[in-house]
Amino acid sequence: MRLTCSEKDLLSGKEGPVKALAMSHLVKLGEAFDAEEMVDITYAHMSSGSALRSGEIDYLSGLSDQGARVKVPTSSEVIAVDLRDPAAIGAPPSLVKDYRRLLAVHTRMGIAATYTCVPFTQGYVPPKGACIASMESAAIIYFNAVLGARTNRCGFFVLFAALTGKYPKIGYLLDKNRLGTHLVSVQTNLLNVTDYGALGYHVGRLVGGGVPVFQGLERPRQEELIMLGAGLATSGTVAMYHIPGITPEAPTTAAALGGEAPGERISVNTGDIQAVYQHLCTASHNTVDFIYLGCPQYTLEQIRTAADLLTGKRVHPDTTLWIGTNRMAFAMARRMGYHEIIKKAGGKLVCDTCPVDSFLRLDALKKRGIQQPAVQTMLTDSAKQAHYARTTLGCNTLVDTVHACIQTAVRGK
Amino acid sequence: MTRIEIQFKGILSGKALGKALVSRQPLGFYGDIDEDGILVAKGHPCEGCSVADCILIYPEAKGSSAGCMMLHWLAKRGRKPAGIVNTQRLDPNLVEGAILADIPLLCCPELDVYKWVATGDRVEIDGQSGLLVKM
Numbered sequence: 001m002r003l004t005c006s007e008k009d010l011l012s013g014k015e016g017p018v019k020a021l022a023m024s025h026l027v028k029l030g031e032a033f034d035a036e037e038m039v040d041i042t043y044a045h046m047s048s049g050s051a052l053r054s055g056e057i058d059y060l061s062g063l064s065d066q067g068a069r070v071k072v073p074t075s076s077e078v079i080a081v082d083l084r085d086p087a088a089i090g091a092p093p094s095l096v097k098d099y100r101r102l103l104a105v106h107t108r109m110g111i112a113a114t115y116t117c118v119p120f121t122q123g124y125v126p127p128k129g130a131c132i133a134s135m136e137s138a139a140i141i142y143f144n145a146v147l148g149a150r151t152n153r154c155g156f157f158v159l160f161a162a163l164t165g166k167y168p169k170i171g172y173l174l175d176k177n178r179l180g181t182h183l184v185s186v187q188t189n190l191l192n193v194t195d196y197g198a199l200g201y202h203v204g205r206l207v208g209g210g211v212p213v214f215q216g217l218e219r220p221r222q223e224e225l226i227m228l229g230a231g232l233a234t235s236g237t238v239a240m241y242h243i244p245g246i247t248p249e250a251p252t253t254a255a256a257l258g259g260e261a262p263g264e265r266i267s268v269n270t271g272d273i274q275a276v277y278q279h280l281c282t283a284s285h286n287t288v289d290f291i292y293l294g295c296p297q298y299t300l301e302q303i304r305t306a307a308d309l310l311t312g313k314r315v316h317p318d319t320t321l322w323i324g325t326n327r328m329a330f331a332m333a334r335r336m337g338y339h340e341i342i343k344k345a346g347g348k349l350v351c352d353t354c355p356v357d358s359f360l361r362l363d364a365l366k367k368r369g370i371q372q373p374a375v376q377t378m379l380t381d382s383a384k385q386a387h388y389a390r391t392t393l394g395c396n397t398l399v400d401t402v403h404a405c406i407q408t409a410v411r412g413k
Numbered sequence: 414m415t416r417i418e419i420q421f422k423g424i425l426s427g428k429a430l431g432k433a434l435v436s437r438q439p440l441g442f443y444g445d446i447d448e449d450g451i452l453v454a455k456g457h458p459c460e461g462c463s464v465a466d467c468i469l470i471y472p473e474a475k476g477s478s479a480g481c482m483m484l485h486w487l488a489k490r491g492r493k494p495a496g497i498v499n500t501q502r503l504d505p506n507l508v509e510g511a512i513l514a515d516i517p518l519l520c521c522p523e524l525d526v527y528k529w530v531a532t533g534d535r536v537e538i539d540g541q542s543g544l545l546v547k548m
Contacts, residue, residue, distance in 0.1 A: 025509075025512050025513070028425060028512045029505070029508060029509060029512060032424045032425060032503065032508045032512075032518070033503070033505070033508075047478070050479070053443075053479055053482060053483070053486075054448055054486050055482060055485065055486040055489060056482050059482070059485065135478065152505070153505070154505075155478035155481050155505060155506040155509050156478065156481040156482055156506070156509050156510075156513070157481075157509045171505075
């Protein structure tokens with residue numbers, strides 16, 4: 001791999017041992033995937049490190065003890081508890097203590113403690129063509145497809161990218177890997193955000209690691225694009241899609257396909273969307289004990305809708321309602337009075353975490369000697385959440401619109 | 414026993430010698446292998462085996478990106494595989510884990526490795542040259 005003078009300096013330790021180690025790891029990664037050179041990245045979204053998994057917090061803490069600080073703006077992924085009000089959701093105090101320690105490590109390293117899966121709603125909006133390093137499949141696909149920034153499906157090494165401002169030029173950083181592979185004709189009306197998640201989930205299963213090009217979508221709203229991407233990246237490993245006219249690098253279908261004929265054509269009808277709901281609904285509404293809205297984390301607008309639906313209502317004592325969001329949307333929701341409405345109704349506006357990454361996970365419960373799942377049946381408005389909740393929480397799932405979710409939360413089982 | 418050499422693409426350099434642990438199914442280091450390095454995937458033919466000091470041969474890595482830090486954890490505790498050989502696809506998260514844990518890694522064999530190497534065989538790999546040798 002060709003390295004520039006400044007990259008060689010990083011590697012030889014001129015900026016200290018931590019950056020040298022980080023650079024050496026990135027060079028090995030690049031060589032493994034036949035990279036010819038490194039690129040400068042301008043932003044990183046990294047895994048926060050989990051207290052549920054041994055060694056992760058200690059690893060980061062060890063780097064920060066050596067004075068490691070990030071070189072580019074860096075945001076961080078959801079954690080296993082809500083540090084704002086951990087008791088409200090029953091987070092175990094020992095875990096909360098671990099995460100307070102982690103927060104101190106992040107702060108020392110200059111990593112923004114966003115604890116979010118949707119950093120692009122919080123000021124991290126890299127422009128078209130910007131090379132970045134991101135984990136979190138729902139964020140990766142939004143950066144690539146909606147903003148036109150460039151990231152791979154990165155993992156733990158985002159940390160090293162953040163420390164050095166470098167990443168090997170591989171995968172979705174290269175033009176040729178971003179072109180459409182499947183032409184998807186949507187021949188059904190999508191009625192709400194949840195339907196967009198179901199569409200993504202259906203198409204992800206068909207295209208695997210491909211790059212779908214959509215035809216027949218009206219002008220989707222931001223929340224619909226977030227949900228579409230989350231679905232695609234759940235059932236498949238999709239990191240990029242095109243909606244001609246919306247995806248910055250795809251003014252036309254021809255441009256999205258690089259002037260070639262599509263490798264495959266797919267047509268989606270109403271029955272395909274219904275089949276996703278059938279697949280993800282494994283119980284009846286009368287067994288629901290947990291309702292989750294906010295996968296990906298709710299925007300302020302979605303919180304407003306939920307608050308409107310909850311105004312003057314009361315969540316049934318047999319059901320738990322979490323609405324997941326991030327600190328920025330939370331602050332605005334408090335200012336606008338939505339938090340008060342949700343709280344008064346008995347719902348919980350939750351920050352920092354997500355059920356499927358939280359202390360409710362089966363593996364987290366097991367470590368505390370609890371053998372029973374915490375949730376029996378989860379109702380959610382997100383195909384992605386239902387998909388992961390089944391295995392990580394060991395529960396049944398149901399997927400329905402936000403209106404139906406809140407109706408069930410109020411009515412109870 | 415005849416000595417057999419199979420050429421791979423060398424992905425991460427380093428030499429390793431150990432007993433082969435062969436899986437014809439994909440494996441995820443987060444989920445399929447526990448914190449002591451025991452293969453715990455339910456119903457897997459090698460369920461209960463330890464990956465420590467083995468040359469782990471399997472088609473491709475699957476599952477969570479947390480597998481990367483799991484490899485680092487196993488290395489720290491002296492329970493890591495001595496070498497890893499993937500026969501189908503190279504998963505970036507596995508590569509990251511193998512870099513952190515300093516494990517030689519091969520991919521893309523020129524021969525059907527499953528025909529020639531079985532669990533328990535002594536094998537040596539060289540991540541630089543890409544050569545796997547069954548002793």
